[in-house]
Amino acid sequence: MMTSLTRLPWVSRVFHERRRLHQVKEDKLTPEQMTRLRNFQEHLVVYNAVKDVLADLKYLHEAGVQHGGAGCMLVLGPSGSGKTITLHRYKGDHPPVIEAERDRIPILLVEAPPRATPKGLAEVMLAALGDPAPSKGTLQSMSRRVENLLEARGVELVMLDEFQHLVDRQSATGRVAYDAADWIKGLLNKRICPIVLSGTELASQVIEANEQLHRRCASIIHLKPLPFGTQDERRYFRGILQEFDSGLPFDKPSGLADMDFAARIHVATGGLVGRVSHLLTMACRKAISEDLLCLDMQVLGDAWAALATSSTSGPNPFRTTTPPTSGPKPDTSRKTRLRSRCRKRDINEMLRA
Numbered sequence: 001m002m003t004s005l006t007r008l009p010w011v012s013r014v015f016h017e018r019r020r021l022h023q024v025k026e027d028k029l030t031p032e033q034m035t036r037l038r039n040f041q042e043h044l045v046v047y048n049a050v051k052d053v054l055a056d057l058k059y060l061h062e063a064g065v066q067h068g069g070a071g072c073m074l075v076l077g078p079s080g081s082g083k084t085i086t087l088h089r090y091k092g093d094h095p096p097v098i099e100a101e102r103d104r105i106p107i108l109l110v111e112a113p114p115r116a117t118p119k120g121l122a123e124v125m126l127a128a129l130g131d132p133a134p135s136k137g138t139l140q141s142m143s144r145r146v147e148n149l150l151e152a153r154g155v156e157l158v159m160l161d162e163f164q165h166l167v168d169r170q171s172a173t174g175r176v177a178y179d180a181a182d183w184i185k186g187l188l189n190k191r192i193c194p195i196v197l198s199g200t201e202l203a204s205q206v207i208e209a210n211e212q213l214h215r216r217c218a219s220i221i222h223l224k225p226l227p228f229g230t231q232d233e234r235r236y237f238r239g240i241l242q243e244f245d246s247g248l249p250f251d252k253p254s255g256l257a258d259m260d261f262a263a264r265i266h267v268a269t270g271g272l273v274g275r276v277s278h279l280l281t282m283a284c285r286k287a288i289s290e291d292l293l294c295l296d297m298q299v300l301g302d303a304w305a306a307l308a309t310s311s312t313s314g315p316n317p318f319r320t321t322t323p324p325t326s327g328p329k330p331d332t333s334r335k336t337r338l339r340s341r342c343r344k345r346d347i348n349e350m351l352r353a
Helices: 009-018 021-026 031-041 048-067 083-092 118-128 139-152 178-189 201-209 211-216 231-247 259-269 273-289 297-307 343-352
Strands: 072-076 107-111 157-161 195-199 217-222
Touching (some): 048 072, 048 217, 072 201, 083 157, 083 195, 083 273, 107 118, 139 178, 178 195, 178 201, 195 201, 211 217, 231 259, 231 273, 259 297, 273 297
Parallel strands (some): 107 157, 157 195
16 A cells, blocks of 8 residues: 655655745735845855856957957856856846947847757847847848847857757657757857857757867866865855855844754755755745844745755755755766866967867
8 A cells, every 4th residue: 555645754844834835935025125135146156166167258258359259168067056147147247238329238148948949049049139020031041130130239259058958858869959059050150259058967968969069169167066075075165155144135144154054055955056046045035024134944944845846855954953964966877078178278279260
């Protein structure tokens, strides 16, 4: 006889806690409270891996402007590793410029549509560039409009997020949209501006399937979960939590870097800094709405329950009597064959080609 799933103690607690989900999401904030929450959301904790990404983005961008060439860079990492927020941070540092004859867009950030095709990629780029009819026309005419608008809008760097959408996950073999990858390679060949490709490790299949695009990637960066095993690893993760704590909109510190708190947060997020940010944002919203002085175990537990999905395993890490000893291990079942190259040398060689 099968045991009812809800009779398992930790599953029952999750079901009860998820009843609080609507309360967390429906908390109404005043304009002043929303400002406090936005200030925290804009507080990006720049740790070493993110610094590497920002530095490579800057170099690729500036080299393209100075040399008039078009290199390529690949950023890989699991969902929640901070790829997207880092791209948005760089775009935010280079906002659109209103000029007498045009609105210049230095950074174009778009998201690859699911099961991407060449026309699908062209459409999202045309829409972001302000084309009045982005879905109209043949692939040839759409591609020509993309090229013309990139130059007309003064785009200096294109960033294509969710690059793993070029892999058909519904296919038994994980078929790669080779035509879409080839379209990106063709855009690079026009030498209008550099292109940054960002996605999960699944995106590495696209590069492996297209050798010419692979050769164009002068820099490949992996954003990985932060470990919590050794003393140095724990110290480093706690230092990042201290940075988050300093950005919280409360007068009283929340003590996120305390060992007990840190261990629970690591279990809740798997060491992925993007998930840490998401968890704290959800908790921060609830704490602000309830006029709390800081974040505590209760509000973090509510936030974790609100973010939990059907695939989330284990009890609520903020509801256990003792701090957890380890977090979820990152998936290493498929080790990528890509290796980072000498970034500046390869970019320079590519721009001179």
